[in-house]
Amino acid sequence: MAQAFTGVHNINMDAKGRLAFPARQRDRLGPDSNSTLVATVNVSSPCLFIYPQPAWEQVLEKVQALPTMRPGVQNFQRLFVGYATEIEFDGNGRLLLPASLREYAGLDKKVVLVGQINKFELWDEHRWQDVRQQPVEIPEELQSIAL
Amino acid sequence: MAQAFTGVHNINMDAKGRLAFPARQRDRLGPDSNSTLVATVNVSSPCLFIYPQPAWEQVLEKVQALPTMRPGVQNFQRLFVGYATEIEFDGNGRLLLPASLREYAGLDKKVVLVGQINKFELWDEHRWQDVRQQPVEIPEELQSIAL
DNA sequence: CCACAATTACCCACATCTACCCACTAACCG
DNA sequence: CGGTTAGTGGGTAGATGTGGGTAATTGTGG
Numbered sequence: 001m002a003q004a005f006t007g008v009h010n011i012n013m014d015a016k017g018r019l020a021f022p023a024r025q026r027d028r029l030g031p032d033s034n035s036t037l038v039a040t041v042n043v044s045s046p047c048l049f050i051y052p053q054p055a056w057e058q059v060l061e062k063v064q065a066l067p068t069m070r071p072g073v074q075n076f077q078r079l080f081v082g083y084a085t086e087i088e089f090d091g092n093g094r095l096l097l098p099a100s101l102r103e104y105a106g107l108d109k110k111v112v113l114v115g116q117i118n119k120f121e122l123w124d125e126h127r128w129q130d131v132r133q134q135p136v137e138i139p140e141e142l143q144s145i146a147l
Numbered sequence: 148m149a150q151a152f153t154g155v156h157n158i159n160m161d162a163k164g165r166l167a168f169p170a171r172q173r174d175r176l177g178p179d180s181n182s183t184l185v186a187t188v189n190v191s192s193p194c195l196f197i198y199p200q201p202a203w204e205q206v207l208e209k210v211q212a213l214p215t216m217r218p219g220v221q222n223f224q225r226l227f228v229g230y231a232t233e234i235e236f237d238g239n240g241r242l243l244l245p246a247s248l249r250e251y252a253g254l255d256k257k258v259v260l261v262g263q264i265n266k267f268e269l270w271d272e273h274r275w276q277d278v279r280q281q282p283v284e285i286p287e288e289l290q291s292i293a294l
Numbered sequence: 295c296c297a298c299a300a301t302t303a304c305c306c307a308c309a310t311c312t313a314c315c316c317a318c319t320a321a322c323c324g
Numbered sequence: 325c326g327g328t329t330a331g332t333g334g335g336t337a338g339a340t341g342t343g344g345g346t347a348a349t350t351g352t353g354g
Binding site for chain 4: 295296297298299300301302303304305306307308309310311312313314315316317318319320321322323324
């Protein structure tokens with residue numbers, strides 16, 4: 001793993017739907033500032049995933065290897081692969097998200113970018129607040145380790 | 148274990164959100180004063196964790212090893228990993244905490260730093276008072292060891 | 295195939311924030 | 325009591341975020 005993505009950033013999208021990606025995070029994507037990203041939907045939560053192109057390739061391979069005829073798999077692939085879109089930074093380090101993705105995640109003006117190791121999650125602020133305020137039930141696996 | 152962190156310190160954050168880390172504790176982080184820290188949220192209490200970078204790496208490994216698809220685990224990882232942010236000391240030995248973390252823990256001006264072996268906890272003073280005054284129920288695991 | 299509308303890409307201008315620096319005061323130690 | 329270290333506050337240059345104008349491109353309908 002090159003560099004794990006972490007951190008929570010509140011970002012304002014402007015009226016044109018442009019998203020000013022935090023400079024620090026942009027630098028982690030690679031020394032060459034004009035790297036390509038791939039955005040798609042998180043089928044199990046109302047938010048988007050944003051992968052650096054190389055990480056996306058790896059994920060896509062795994063997804064392609066799934067048994068397509070198994071029930072559910074096809075639905076998953078349809079959305080996950082279908083919504084995947086290459087996006088690039090404009091001259092000011094901003095991303096323009098396709099309208100279809102913005103609509104899926106309910107992105108309006110205030111959004112939240114959340115680092116998740118090999119990818120980012122992008123949330124509408126209200127939905128993020130909801131997630132955050134839900135009590136986190138500590139799963140069994142966690143109760144046995146020290147943090 | 149290099150050096151266990153202990154001690155409770157009342158600290159004032161200044162208007163810019165800078166946190167003057169007690170010099171004694173800073174020295175314990177390592178002889179080189181410019182060591183990196185990682186701050187994140189404690190998902191089960193309204194306070195922050197502050198790890199020395201190496202300790203964080205170890206914790207992150209444990210967290211990544213958890214079964215991601217298990218319900219609860221995903222929520223936990225999203226918050227715990229998501230909020231993790233590298234922070235460094237400025238020239239005066241102060242830390243600048245990201246706004247998102249300050250907001251999570253309700254940190255305003257008066258905060259409390261609590262040593263916790265391999266990490267620190269950072270509390271808003273009021274919330275710390277509340278916790279302190281709550282009766283401590285002794286869990287089973289404790290009844291079998293001598294203090 | 296053309297005309298028009300909508301969208302996107304590129305550019306520039308400005309507001310805001312942050313990292314870094316310096317200065318001052320308070321606390322500690324010999 | 326002087327000297328050194330720690331804690332506090334604030335100024336400033338440069339980086340970053342924000343907004344908008346305009347040209348190029350795409351899509352749509354006639």
